Amino acid sequence: MNGTPPLAWDEGLECWVVADPRLARQVLNHPGFTSGTFERSFQLYMSEPAREEYRELTEFLRLWFVQADAPEHTALRRPVQRVMSASYVRSLAPRVEEITDECLDALAATAPHDVVPAVADGISGKVMAHVVGVTEPPEVLHRWARTLSLFIGAMYRRDYARAAHRTMTEMTEALSRATAPKAFPQETPEDRARTTATWAMNLFGGLETTSSLLASTVMDVLGEPAVWDAVREGRPGAAEAFVERVLQRRPPLRHLGRVVAYDQEIAGERMKEGDLVLVSLTGEGLLDDADAPDVPAAGCPVTGATAGAGGPEQHLVFGFGPHYCVGAPLARLEAAVLLRRFAARFPGARLTDEAAVWGPNLSYVGLDHLYLDLGV
Numbered sequence: 001m002n003g004t005p006p007l008a009w010d011e012g013l014e015c016w017v018v019a020d021p022r023l024a025r026q027v028l029n030h031p032g033f034t035s036g037t038f039e040r041s042f043q044l045y046m047s048e049p050a051r052e053e054y055r056e057l058t059e060f061l062r063l064w065f066v067q068a069d070a071p072e073h074t075a076l077r078r079p080v081q082r083v084m085s086a087s088y089v090r091s092l093a094p095r096v097e098e099i100t101d102e103c104l105d106a107l108a109a110t111a112p113h114d115v116v117p118a119v120a121d122g123i124s125g126k127v128m129a130h131v132v133g134v135t136e137p138p139e140v141l142h143r144w145a146r147t148l149s150l151f152i153g154a155m156y157r158r159d160y161a162r163a164a165h166r167t168m169t170e171m172t173e174a175l176s177r178a179t180a181p182k183a184f185p186q187e188t189p190e191d192r193a194r195t196t197a198t199w200a201m202n203l204f205g206g207l208e209t210t211s212s213l214l215a216s217t218v219m220d221v222l223g224e225p226a227v228w229d230a231v232r233e234g235r236p237g238a239a240e241a242f243v244e245r246v247l248q249r250r251p252p253l254r255h256l257g258r259v260v261a262y263d264q265e266i267a268g269e270r271m272k273e274g275d276l277v278l279v280s281l282t283g284e285g286l287l288d289d290a291d292a293p294d295v296p297a298a299g300c301p302v303t304g305a306t307a308g309a310g311g312p313e314q315h316l317v318f319g320f321g322p323h324y325c326v327g328a329p330l331a332r333l334e335a336a337v338l339l340r341r342f343a344a345r346f347p348g349a350r351l352t353d354e355a356a357v358w359g360p361n362l363s364y365v366g367l368d369h370l371y372l373d374l375g376v
């Protein structure tokens with residue numbers, strides 16, 4: 001831990017920071033910490049006139065169930081989890097392979113060969129468009145996701161609020177024509193607003209995070225000749241095991257927010273109702289925690305990847321507890337398929353000099369560009 005305290009108040013950020021992975025797991029699974037960080041941030045960071053002007057936007061985000069707590073959250077999550085079941089994700093594999101091949105064609109056809117727009121944004125965008133049933137191309141979906149995440153990260157910015165408001169309108173329009181939301185409640189205006197918010201959240205959840213994983217996977221494998229050989233030779237499980245290492249090494253999301261629900265003392269610190277908490281997802285090494293029987297069984301139900309010798313998941317990359325990512329099997333599938341198809345298609349690929357251009361966003365680990373010599 002390099003002397004980093006497990007829990008500390010950060011004067012600059014004006015919030016608590018949970019750095020220790022075991023404490024992080026407790027906080028993410030504890031009724032004393034609520035998920036309603038947007039609501040708290042609207043109060044803290046948006047002026048009264050801005051809240052008034054962008055009421056529609058704040059209402060839309062408030063309805064995302066990632067912001068809700070039990071029992072409301074449990075009821076809203078259940079139907080989405082059913083849609084994203086292991087058998088459904090498994091059934092997507094042939095479509096993910098086709099999409100991957102189309103995106104590798106696009107990579108070969110553009111110069112310089114930049115993995116981020118053609119492959120990472122391309123695959124994650126087309127897969128999410130397929131799952132949700134929207135027709136917009138990946139660049140539109142990713143523009144939406146980036147616009148919303150800029151606003152979520154800096155709600156005091158009126159320009160971000162304006163752009164996010166426009167995005168909300170475009171997303172709502174697209175989702176009114178989409179296929180997946182049609183199977184969700186539509187009777188009343190409240191039902192329709194909730195259904196739109198749920199699918200906007202799902203769409204958003206599968207874009208920037210997954211694009212980051214896909215780009216990191218290509219970058220890292222080209223720096224590891226032994227793994228590259230194993231994947232090229234088609235060694236069973238090699239791609240899945242490597243994706244797990246990439247997730248741990250470069251978690252696409254670095255932290256999650258929570259709000260202290262009531263005054264309490266944790267790890268020797270007094271926390272007050274309404275305090276914001278940033279929970280770091282970058283820690284590893286949770287296995288010896290014998291007193292946590294409710295840890296999700298490790299291992300992806302779709303790809304079979306295990307995050308640590310078949311024991312409990314060794315990282316917090318997909319979160320922990322009731323909000324554990326519903327799209328984890330899909331993200332893992334996309335990355336493993338990409339690795340295999342990419343190695344088969346471009347066995348002589350190499351990183352160019354200064355291949356990686358990192359993005360400025362502090363919450364996402366993300367590449368803006370990744371330039372390759374495809375060796376063909």
Ligand code: HEM
Nearest residue numbers: 066202205206209210213252317318319323325326327331
């Ligand atoms: C590598 C890719 C991904 C990463 C790193 C990631 C990460 C996360 C994390 C950390 C959470 C927990 C949020 C919290 O506790 O507040 C989460 C929740 C969620 N993710 Fe993902 N995610 C990824 C891919 C996806 C995909 C592909 C989808 C869509 C299919 C998706 C949809 C969601 C949804 C809907 C939630 C909310 C779950 C809930 O609140 O119950 N994610 N994700």
